[in-house]
Amino acid sequence: MNEQVKKDIISLIENSRDAVVCSVDENGFPNAKAMFRRKNDGMRAIWFSSNRSAIHTQQWINNSKASVYFCNSEDISSLLLIGHMRVYTDNETKQLYWEQGDEEYYVLGPTDPDYCMLCFTAENGVYMSQKKNLFNIDDKMGAVTYKYDKGWCPE
């Protein structure tokens, strides 16, 4: 994959407020839900916040297989990332990713037992724009280190 395509993929992710995130239910059916992208490390890892009691969270606890789909309907580009979703329920991770306004959804604050963080880790992807790009995620791929400074910013 050339550098421009990598840049286009990262740009699609970072210009998307939300993504459609997919799980597999207990009967083997694919499920989908739009979720706000909280944070991303290039195209390798994407963080979402969620309710621990939500159906899709339970599905990922039982089966971590997941995908994340971004689509820009204006230029008809899309990105499907396939990988695993890990559910974080520890207070350290929850506090690390807590943002102002989250109390609207998790009224008990960063240690609300129904608040959890989800980290999707990509293994493979399909990027469609002018042409189709199939790729594997490797160590050099779109990794950006974030630091926390009143919100997460690329270093």
Place this chain on the structure above:
Amino acid sequence: MNEQVKKDIISLIENSRDAVVCSVDENGFPNAKAMFRRKNDGMRAIWFSSNRSAIHTQQWINNSKASVYFCNSEDISSLLLIGHMRVYTDNETKQLYWEQGDEEYYVLGPTDPDYCMLCFTAENGVYMSQKKNLFNIDDKMGAVTYKYDKGWCPE
């Protein structure tokens, strides 16, 4: 489910140009792709056209488990339908659903061997708007009979 919710669901489907349609790949991972909605019979059946050679078409031939996700980001309503996807490759069905402009994608016309029709049949659904509605599709649910008259119109 009350009549207003049924109407809202049908309205969400019929005001959506496209949907995110999900399959399960050979390794058990959920996959997703935005597809144009060609036609629908209420919320029970939704038709899409596709390439027979496409990865997702092959996935549904091997495993018909599927879901279709509609989302209106303006009023934050969404609909997840869970069911099965059937792939139609016979010329009768392909000719029935052929529309002007399709030759851009299937250059050999309605009998192009790479053109196929996909029919998703819903069994269960989750509709989210002001509140969450879980439902099973039953015989009385949003079924509309379509007739062909220079395009498909509800009878």
